[in-house]
Amino acid sequence: xxxxxxARDELVDLLGRxxxxxxxxxxxxxxxxxxxxxxxxxxxxxxxxxxxxxxxxRVLEPxxxxxxxxxxxxxxxxxxxxxLT
Amino acid sequence: xxxxxxxxxxxxxRQGEPAAFDEVYAAFRARLFSFLLRLTGRREVAxxxxxxxxxxxxxxxxxxxxxxxxxxxxxxxxxxxxASYWRSRWLDGPLATSLEDLDLPxxxxxxxxxxxxxxxxxxALEASLAALSAVDREVLLLVGxxxxxxxxxxxxxxxxxxxxxxxxxxxxxxxxxxxxRLAVVxxxxxxxxx
Numbered sequence: 001x002x003x004x005x006x007a008r009d010e011l012v013d014l015l016g017r018x019x020x021x022x023x024x025x026x027x028x029x030x031x032x033x034x035x036x037x038x039x040x041x042x043x044x045x046x047x048x049x050x051x052x053x054x055x056x057x058r059v060l061e062p063x064x065x066x067x068x069x070x071x072x073x074x075x076x077x078x079x080x081x082x083x084l085t
Numbered sequence: 086x087x088x089x090x091x092x093x094x095x096x097x098x099r100q101g102e103p104a105a106f107d108e109v110y111a112a113f114r115a116r117l118f119s120f121l122l123r124l125t126g127r128r129e130v131a132x133x134x135x136x137x138x139x140x141x142x143x144x145x146x147x148x149x150x151x152x153x154x155x156x157x158x159x160x161x162x163x164x165x166x167x168a169s170y171w172r173s174r175w176l177d178g179p180l181a182t183s184l185e186d187l188d189l190p191x192x193x194x195x196x197x198x199x200x201x202x203x204x205x206x207x208x209a210l211e212a213s214l215a216a217l218s219a220v221d222r223e224v225l226l227l228v229g230x231x232x233x234x235x236x237x238x239x240x241x242x243x244x245x246x247x248x249x250x251x252x253x254x255x256x257x258x259x260x261x262x263x264x265x266r267l268a269v270v271x272x273x274x275x276x277x278x279x
Contacts, residue, residue, distance in 0.1 A: 011210075015210070018123075018211070021118055021122055023118050023135060027132060027136075031136050032106075034136075034143075035106060035143040036103045038140055039101050039146060042143065042144055043101030
């Protein structure tokens, strides 16, 4: 059994000494440029988000919530008045 | 990479600093590519998945947690992309199972003598690894080749540490058996630790 454990430990050691491989230099340089461009786009105000998503977040969603809230409150007030009279 | 330096790098990445990206790219590019190459067995697939992993880091740099462990983050993304690839392609045929198929270049840093000595063991190990299932191969590569701790490897694979340990033990046994079939038992070889 100790032999089996030693053999397995040795395997891990051998795995750790397998040579490392790298991307082709041209591909690597192109990928780096692409990633830089993407990084710059992401960190621009608005980033990669589509224009409609930004418009929805900033204008449409608050407006929709406001309209629905006002509508519900109006309906509730009218209904209360109806029940009281 | 020291933890303090890594945390500082993560902070700069979150700010979108290209120089920080370059440092991470230089530190992990070859390791990540080697992992994907041995995991998928196909050079062009490993290149595609490498590209996807690095572009994903660029996309999500701002959302990285301040205490992110870069190696774990990168290997998790790469491993998940490889898993997606297999799910979509598993009917297309087996992975490369020979060194010729893998198209692995020799280690440029090695001397001819050392290369010749190591060549047989390395070839047997690469071929045995390639013959294992992807599940066995990924845990062996993460822990054995990439030096991740079992806990980190468990996080990368989405497993509990106990499950990872069992899987790792089983994978080592299968690799030993695969090497035995090639009549090369590492324990019987003299390993030069110098």
